[in-house]
Amino acid sequence: EIVLTQSPGTLSLSPGERATLSCRASQTVTKNNLAWYQQKPGQAPRLLIYGASNRAIDIPDRFSGSGSGTDFTLTISRLEPDDFAVYHCQQYSSTPLTFGGGTKVEIK
Amino acid sequence: EVQLLDSGGGLVQPGGSRRLSCGASGFTFRTYAMSWVRQAPGKGLEWVSSISGRGDKTYYADSVKGRFTISRDNSRNTLSLQMNSLRAADTAVYYCAKEKDSSGWWDYWGQGTLVTVSS
Numbered sequence: 001e002i003v004l005t006q007s008p009g010t011l012s013l014s015p016g017e018r019a020t021l022s023c024r025a026s027q028t029v030t031k032n033n034l035a036w037y038q039q040k041p042g043q044a045p046r047l048l049i050y051g052a053s054n055r056a057i058d059i060p061d062r063f064s065g066s067g068s069g070t071d072f073t074l075t076i077s078r079l080e081p082d083d084f085a086v087y088h089c090q091q092y093s094s095t096p097l098t099f100g101g102g103t104k105v106e107i108k
Numbered sequence: 109e110v111q112l113l114d115s116g117g118g119l120v121q122p123g124g125s126r127r128l129s130c131g132a133s134g135f136t137f138r139t140y141a142m143s144w145v146r147q148a149p150g151k152g153l154e155w156v157s158s159i160s161g162r163g164d165k166t167y168y169a170d171s172v173k174g175r176f177t178i179s180r181d182n183s184r185n186t187l188s189l190q191m192n193s194l195r196a197a198d199t200a201v202y203y204c205a206k207e208k209d210s211s212g213w214w215d216y217w218g219q220g221t222l223v224t225v226s227s
Contacts, residue, residue, distance in 0.1 A: 035213040037153075044203055044217035045145075045153065056215065088153055092212025096169050097155040 002027055002091050006100035012108040019076040021103045023089035028069050033093040036065055036074045039102075040085045048087075049074065079105070110134040110216045112204050117221030120194050124225070130187040130204030130218055138162070138182040141207035143214060144189050146200035154200075157189065158207065171197075194225045 003026040013019055023034070032052035037045035047056040049065035052072055062077040076083055084107050089100040116128040128144070143158040157178040158167045166178050177190040187204050201222050205214035 033212065044220055045214075046217070047213070047215050050208070050211070050213050050215075090153070090213060095167060097158075097212055099153040099155070101152045 001096055002029065002094060002098050004089055004091060004098055004100035006087075006089060006103045008103060009101070010104045010106060012106050013079055014108045015079050015081055017079050019074075019079055019083070019105055021074040021076075021087055021105075023067075023072040023074070023100050025070040025072075025091060029072070029091045029093045031093065032068055033091060034065075034067070034072050035090045035092065037088045037090065038083075038085050039088060045088060076105075081107075110206065112206065112216055112218035114202065114204050114218035114221040117202065117223045119224045119226065121227050122195060122225055124194050125190070125192045126194065126223055128189040128191065128202055128204075128221060128223070132185045132187065132204075132206070135206070137180075137185040141210045142180060142187045143205045143207055144178065144187075144202055145205055145214070145217075146198075146202045147220075148197075148200045151200075156202070159187070160210070191223070194223075196225050199223060199225045 005024045007022045034052045036049040039045045053065045064075045066073050086102045086104045088102045111133045113131045120126045141160050144156040146156050147153050159178045163180045175193045179188045201220040203220045204218040206216040208215040
């Protein structure tokens with residue numbers, strides 16, 4: 001099983017700042033088979049990024065994904081009020097499909 | 109517009125059973141693999157089970173294997189999860205999710221239905 005570790009657990013930032021979220025895998029995630037989701041309280045997750053760096057439909061370009069192998073990053077270039085939420089990474093390189101523990105981006 | 113409507117959650121006693129349903133619309137249901145993903149209160153996301161578009165292939169997390177059964181009715185655009193021998197650890201919001209091209213990631217999610225296992 002591929003274990004995903006997200007860091008930091010909580011990121012305290014102000015609107016307009018840059019957010020950098022990390023997702024590290026316990027073994028190689030092949031073919032960049034990694035996705036990122038955003039989740040707000042009481043809501044279902046929303047797909048942001050697939051294939052490590054491909055934005056999903058209607059996702060603003062301030063969201064970008066990068067990385068390969070075991071180290072992946074989600075970057076939000078300039079935080080907007082709507083971006084404060086929990087972010088989850090997920091690997092689909094092998095079963096069981098697994099998620100990281102999440103990073104909460106909160107308003108400083 | 110793609111819509112997934114989860115239902116069937118509620119309070120269940122330990123050892124009991126529950127059946128969840130997910131009604132789908134806005135896409136050709138039979139073409140896409142579907143999954144259930146759960147989230148325990150205050151915790152992260154956990155993949156539970158997936159089923160192929162035709163329903164001939166199913167996959168389960170070890171934590172539910174032998175107790176949960178995923179199924180689909182392509183004539184009614186409905187996904188189901190039969191949960192037996194429920195435990196307190198199964199308490200969670202259960203989301204159905206549409207898989208993109210049998211890829212292993214999900215582009216649309218239902219709103220979730222809460223299952224609480226408690227005496």
